[in-house]
Amino acid sequence: MAGKSRHIVHRGARSPFVLDVSRLGLRPGSMITVAQTVPAPSRIGVELIAIPEGAPVELDLRLESVSEGVLVSGTVSAPTEGECARCLTPVTGDVEIYLTELFAYPDSATEATTDDDEVGRVVDDTVDLEQPIIDAVGMMLPFSPVCREDCPGLCPECGVPLADFEGAAAPHQHDVIDPRWAKLAAMKPAEEQPPDPAAGGRR
């Protein structure tokens, strides 16, 4: 598989998601495959979880010449890192998206009848998958990732992760004194204290 993609070169310092399609030669029916791993050019994802910048992104794609342009289809997968929305512990995982993107040839009817934010363009014999990948990954990742489905989150009183106390002999809890009782406790007369013999009697 790797041999088939050796002619897909990245030009200059462009995004690794920009692929050269010159080998397709505007011949409808011709097809090349891309099976390679490239570093993520930036953090890709949502607020709490994303593909980190530089993480290995696996491209497994078919690039086909069709009459109007280049049809790119296949999977893109990468590791993800983020934090649990409930307890803030780091979470890691993987994301896999399936892409089907048409890039219109210059001077094609599709180019003439669509905006470039609807249908991508073949520019200088390249297609740029960056925006489609960013969009698809953003749709796929959870808005509120959790370390596990039943994560109990943090203690609302003191902020410790409640998962740390699972299986403990006693549940994590705080002695919450009703404010009214707290006031009474403060007013408790000194007489109720056991007499302190060392003090030599009481007032």
Ligand SMILES: [Zn+2]
């Ligand atoms: Zn959690």
Ligand SMILES: [Zn+2]
């Ligand atoms: Zn607590």
